[in-house]
Amino acid sequence: MHIAVLAGDGIGQEIMVEALRVLDALGLPDLRLDHADVGGVAYKNHGHPLPPETLELVMAADAVLFGAVGDPECDDLERHLRPEQAVLGLRKEMQTFANLRPAKAFAGLENLSALKPDIAGAINLLIFRELTGDIYFGEKGQRTTDAGLREGYDIMAYDEEEISRIAHIAFNAAQGRRKKLCSVDKANVLQTSVLWRAVVNEVAADYPDVELSHMYVDNAAMQLVRNPGQFDVMLTGNIFGDILSDQASMCVGSIGLLASASLGTGTRGLYEPIHGSAPDIAGQGIANPSAMILSAAMMLRHSFDMEEKASQIERAVADVLQQGILGHDLGGRASTCEIGDAVVARLAS
Numbered sequence: 001m002h003i004a005v006l007a008g009d010g011i012g013q014e015i016m017v018e019a020l021r022v023l024d025a026l027g028l029p030d031l032r033l034d035h036a037d038v039g040g041v042a043y044k045n046h047g048h049p050l051p052p053e054t055l056e057l058v059m060a061a062d063a064v065l066f067g068a069v070g071d072p073e074c075d076d077l078e079r080h081l082r083p084e085q086a087v088l089g090l091r092k093e094m095q096t097f098a099n100l101r102p103a104k105a106f107a108g109l110e111n112l113s114a115l116k117p118d119i120a121g122a123i124n125l126l127i128f129r130e131l132t133g134d135i136y137f138g139e140k141g142q143r144t145t146d147a148g149l150r151e152g153y154d155i156m157a158y159d160e161e162e163i164s165r166i167a168h169i170a171f172n173a174a175q176g177r178r179k180k181l182c183s184v185d186k187a188n189v190l191q192t193s194v195l196w197r198a199v200v201n202e203v204a205a206d207y208p209d210v211e212l213s214h215m216y217v218d219n220a221a222m223q224l225v226r227n228p229g230q231f232d233v234m235l236t237g238n239i240f241g242d243i244l245s246d247q248a249s250m251c252v253g254s255i256g257l258l259a260s261a262s263l264g265t266g267t268r269g270l271y272e273p274i275h276g277s278a279p280d281i282a283g284q285g286i287a288n289p290s291a292m293i294l295s296a297a298m299m300l301r302h303s304f305d306m307e308e309k310a311s312q313i314e315r316a317v318a319d320v321l322q323q324g325i326l327g328h329d330l331g332g333r334a335s336t337c338e339i340g341d342a343v344v345a346r347l348a349s
């Protein structure tokens with residue numbers, strides 16, 4: 001089990017420590033961890049947010065554990081040198097086009113949600129966010145218009161192959177769940193979405209047991225708050241999935257709770273929390289490491305076929321929440337390290 005460990009910037013460093021302690025507590029015999037710089041710290045140490053030696057390590061590894069990138073000191077750098085380009089570059093290089101972002105209520109902890117407890121308690125959804133296309137990767141730039149005005153542009157585009165390959169993966173996942181798939185788009189306005197909807201309909205023919213629905217993204221944002229329990233699998237593009245997953249996190253309780261797995265065609269994956277480097281709380285030891293720890297669990301499940309170990313970690317995180325050991329993001333006082341301690345203790349008991 002060769003894992004590239006890229007902690008990155010801000011709270012990425014703090015939460016990664018706890019995830020590695022949790023993996024260590026499992027006593028996995030064949031674990032090899034190799035650390036490398038990524039993001040702002042890599043720019044400062046090597047002049048590039050995704051240095052060649054980091055990429056080389058990643059491409060040789062079986063899986064990548066990724067903390068977060070982003071550093072206010074780098075906000076004015078040219079686009080290709082910004083820390084965020086590292087995570088986009090990794091996703092593209094690894095061809096991890098399918099980003100799984102599960103959001104599930106923790107039993108007995110519905111009161112953590114920003115929603116009313118009876119509404120929050122029903123949340124059990126899995127967002128499939130397309131990760132290597134869309135407006136993120138289309139042509140972009142700034143120019144001057146004929147009228148002499150500054151103009152910025154980002155081209156949104158999807159080809160049919162990009163849509164169908166993630167649709168197949170999402171339909172497959174739905175078959176193993178409640179057999180409902182809601183595809184989210186903006187087909188009333190965007191040509192990208194008109195094609196998206198057509199291709200998803202074509203793919204659906206291979207999965208007659210899955211109930212397919214389509215929803216416009218603005219409605220989906222509203223429905224996620226009104227009645228999130230209606231969703232099983234949500235399938236959407238890169239930008240819509242980015243936004244809806246942050247929203248889903250607050251429906252569960254906090255952005256510090258949501259993990260993700262980014263997969264391509266093989267078993268190699270990229271595992272990261274959905275949140276960022278949180279510069280506003282970095283260095284204070286108060287970040288919630290749960291999303292990072294749960295991302296490590298997803299790694300065990302998806303890259304190493306270790307379902308039992310993955311569930312063990314997930315149960316331990318849920319138990320710790322149930323014990324009332326809550327981070328600042330959930331209105332508690334537990335530090336990053338105390339949450340890590342509690343999860344490790346739970347695994348040992």
Ligand code: NAD
Nearest residue numbers: 068069070071084256274275276277278280281287288329
């Ligand atoms: P953010 O997710 O970093 O933080 C948003 C808010 O949530 C902040 O108030 C933060 O304190 C809080 N928060 C996030 N994670 C938390 C945790 N684990 N525990 C407790 N509180 C937590 O988003 P942002 O502030 O918009 O972005 C900050 C930087 O992170 C930017 O540079 C951005 O580009 C980058 N970013 C990186 C990733 C990534 O590496 N995958 C993801 C999102 C944002």
Ligand code: IPM
Nearest residue numbers: 070084087088242274275276
């Ligand atoms: C995420 C982040 C990234 C994204 C940024 C940092 C490029 O917001 O992983 O959700 O937009 O994909």
Ligand code: MN
Nearest residue numbers: 242243246274
């Ligand atoms: Mn995001």
